[in-house]
Amino acid sequence: MSALPVSVTVTNASGLTATANAVANVTDAGYDNLTNWPSTANRPQWSNTGGAGTLTWIGPVAGGPSTGNDVLQSLALTASTSISSTANGQVIEGRNISSGASITHSNVTLRRCYIHVGGGGGGFVINPVSGSNIVIEDCFLVGNLNGGVGTYYGVTNAPNLFGPNLTVRRCAFKGWDNSLGSDWRDGLVIDNLFYGASGYTSSSHVDLIEVYTQQATLPLALTIKHNTFDCAGPLAGDWASGLNVGALGRVDNLIIDNNCWINTANRQFGLTYSFYSSAPVRITTTNNGVRNTSAFWGLSGGLTRIMVAADSGNFNMASDTATSGTPWGGNGRIH
Amino acid sequence: MSSMAVTGTVTNESGLSVPFTGIINTIDAPVVSSVSVSPDPAVAGTLRTITIAASDPQGQNLTYTCNVNGVAATPTATPGVFTYTA
Numbered sequence: 001m002s003a004l005p006v007s008v009t010v011t012n013a014s015g016l017t018a019t020a021n022a023v024a025n026v027t028d029a030g031y032d033n034l035t036n037w038p039s040t041a042n043r044p045q046w047s048n049t050g051g052a053g054t055l056t057w058i059g060p061v062a063g064g065p066s067t068g069n070d071v072l073q074s075l076a077l078t079a080s081t082s083i084s085s086t087a088n089g090q091v092i093e094g095r096n097i098s099s100g101a102s103i104t105h106s107n108v109t110l111r112r113c114y115i116h117v118g119g120g121g122g123g124f125v126i127n128p129v130s131g132s133n134i135v136i137e138d139c140f141l142v143g144n145l146n147g148g149v150g151t152y153y154g155v156t157n158a159p160n161l162f163g164p165n166l167t168v169r170r171c172a173f174k175g176w177d178n179s180l181g182s183d184w185r186d187g188l189v190i191d192n193l194f195y196g197a198s199g200y201t202s203s204s205h206v207d208l209i210e211v212y213t214q215q216a217t218l219p220l221a222l223t224i225k226h227n228t229f230d231c232a233g234p235l236a237g238d239w240a241s242g243l244n245v246g247a248l249g250r251v252d253n254l255i256i257d258n259n260c261w262i263n264t265a266n267r268q269f270g271l272t273y274s275f276y277s278s279a280p281v282r283i284t285t286t287n288n289g290v291r292n293t294s295a296f297w298g299l300s301g302g303l304t305r306i307m308v309a310a311d312s313g314n315f316n317m318a319s320d321t322a323t324s325g326t327p328w329g330g331n332g333r334i335h
Numbered sequence: 336m337s338s339m340a341v342t343g344t345v346t347n348e349s350g351l352s353v354p355f356t357g358i359i360n361t362i363d364a365p366v367v368s369s370v371s372v373s374p375d376p377a378v379a380g381t382l383r384t385i386t387i388a389a390s391d392p393q394g395q396n397l398t399y400t401c402n403v404n405g406v407a408a409t410p411t412a413t414p415g416v417f418t419y420t421a
Contacts, residue, residue, distance in 0.1 A: 004404040005403070006370060006372060006401065006402070006408075008367065008370055008387050008399065008402075009399070009400045010365045010367055010398070010415075011397065011399075011400075012362075012365045012397055013396050014362045014393070016362060017364060017365070018365045018366060019367070020370050020387070021370070022370040023372070024372045024375060024383055024385075024403055024419070024421050025372075025377075026377065026378070026379050026381075026421055031378060048411075048412070049409065049411055049418050054382060056381075056382050071379065071380045072377060072378050072381040072382075074420050
């Protein structure tokens with residue numbers, strides 16, 4: 001650890017001054033984003049430092065997948081009402097976006113942005129309209145800037161478009177009716193924090209994530225890994241689930257691994273499935289931590305399929321930060 | 336502001352005198368009571384907030400400067416509060 005000198009001078013209106021000194025200590029060790037659960041302390045946050053403000057986040061300096069030695073970083077933002085992609089491979093970063101973002105190209109990365117709306121809207125904010133291999137990374141997305149009712153969807157896919165292989169990584173979602181949804185087919189949701197849910201009306205149905213593919217012919221293949229579902233609330237609306245996954249068609253591979261559910265007491269469900277055809281459903285639910293719940297998972301709506309579920313290593317958490325615990329149900333199996 | 340009492344006597348050639356009193360007011364320098372850095376410690380690249388707690392005996396407005404490792408920190412909209420990435 002090194003110590004940086006801090007010197008201050010205070011001057012009054014008569015020109016007289018006082019001085020003082022302090023130190024700012026800098027540690028060399030990075031942050032372990034692979035082990036620690038996503039939380040408000042380690043996911044992106046925005047601070048009002050003048051202008052469009054500053055975003056802070058913890059991740060690799062170059063972005064991309066998390067490591068065990070990530071770095072807390074910051075970026076002064078540029079104000080933007082809304083954003084639209086203009087080319088394949090584009091990287092959009094460092095924006096304070098007060099309306100929304102539309103992505104219509106492939107291999108686009110939207111990262112290091114603060115995206116916020118006031119709430120009460122039935123629409124969505126980030127819309128990967130078309131293209132594939134889209135990444136949303138290290139962003140702070142707020143759906144109820146004024147703290148009341150939320151906005152219907154944070155990140156959604158336009159109805160009837162097929163999976164854009166969307167990756168959502170190391171983001172914080174606050175104040176949404178559905179942080180992510182709805183008509184998704186494939187992708188990766190990793191290292192995110194979902195919290196402070198709020199319905200877009202005072203009576204709407206709230207899920208932190210609602211993935212619901214309406215495609216009867218193309219399979220759902222989605223990985224949801226190392227996220228925190230903080231099920232406190234909601235601030236408005238009716239709570240349904242932390243994670244709600246449904247499909248009309250095949251579910252080839254739904255992987256739910258190493259996620260954390262907290263504040264689930266008195267919530268309807270932490271995890272819900274809704275499947276509507278007779279095709280097999282393959283689900284892998286492993287190494288998830290759950291705290292304070294009596295009814296963690298459930299089925300809803302026309303379940304007629306044969307479920308092929310591989311479960312192991314799921315555990316009860318003794319605290320909100322525990323990364324291991326007693327096996328769920330005595331054997332670590334959720335289903 | 337501190338004050339000093341002034342007392343004296345004025346005497347004429349006839350030996351008659353009259354006392355007088357007065358006050359000398361001294362403008363004092365401001366006082367810095369604390370300088371805090373948050374978060375501290377932190378890994379390199381962290382956006383820090385530096386908060387200076389100071390007062391002026393006369394109640395005058397204060398202006399602040401802050402340097403970290405010889406580099407000026409960024410003032411915020413709040414007097415006495417700066418940010419710095421270190």
